[in-house]
Amino acid sequence: LALAMARHCTSKLSNDIHDIRSLGFRGEALPSIGSVARLSIRSRTASGESAAEIGIDGGRVLPVKPAAANRGTTVEVRDLFFATPARLKFMKGERAESSATSDVVKRIAIAFPAVRFTLAGSDRSTLELPATSDTPEGQLARVAQVMGKDFPDNAIAIDAMRDGVHLAGHVSIPSYTRANALQQYAYVNGRPVRDKLIAGAIRGAFADVLPRDRHAVTVLFLSLDPSTVDVNVHPAKADVRFRDPGLVRGLIVGAIRDALAGAGIRAATTGAAGMMAAFRPGAAAYSHPGPAGGHRSY
Incomplete structure (x- = not known):
């Protein structure tokens, strides 16, 4: 854990930066986050009897200490940019930041359909994406979770x-x-x-x-x-x-x-279903996306 917080250290890349086969950063992400926020990591190996925890508070690395945790690793970041008030002023509103966070999670989730992703936030940003599989069918099922059925x-x-x-x-x-x-x-x-x-x-x-x-x-x-x-x-x-x-x-x-x-040429199923529903008794006006992104009602 102490090495994970050290700058210029990585467990994923040994030498050749021109043949990168992992998705990790070269040892900069964790210490960079810890320099501007309050960061803690709790981790327990599959065979470990207990867990350990380490933290960084605005760039100051805290000692490793015993902790209670399930097997796996939890990374927690709080008070982002508290150590750099000038950066904090450039943060966007909660809605914009939540939307950006949701977009990041969606992009990663599509790449790893066999992994479950959960994002808790406002109603608009909350996500629950159950694991599917790495098969083509599982990949398409994950895409449907993210982009709509x-x-x-x-x-x-x-x-x-x-x-x-x-x-x-x-x-x-x-x-x-x-x-x-x-x-x-x-x-x-x-x-x-x-x-x-x-x-x-x-x-x-x-x-x-x-x-x-x-x-x-x-x-x-x-x-x-x-x-x-x-x-x-x-x-x-x-x-x-x-x-x-x-x-x-x-x-x-x-x-x-x-x-x-x-x-060939075929109509979108969403438009066809919506238009057919509009002919049912008591149905609301059918809304179709117009060319400029607005909606037209029929």
């Missing part, structure tokens, strides 16, 4: 390979869209990213079938040799740099366009 019925499977790069996942049909790109999830070797090249490739693939103010719903997984992608170009590892960006873009655009062509 209607997504699987309005999605097209993607599975393509080109020159050692594999692309898998699902994209929505052109009649199932959003007013923004917040529900476009992308992963590179299991790592959630917000990469401009991938976002641009998705936009290009749908350019002929969607208005400019509508966005597809996507979950895409890229798998490739770790030595051909640099994940250290962004502090939060949100952007990556591919050795052959043209290959990656071409694979994404081509695979999505081929999938759309093979699926």
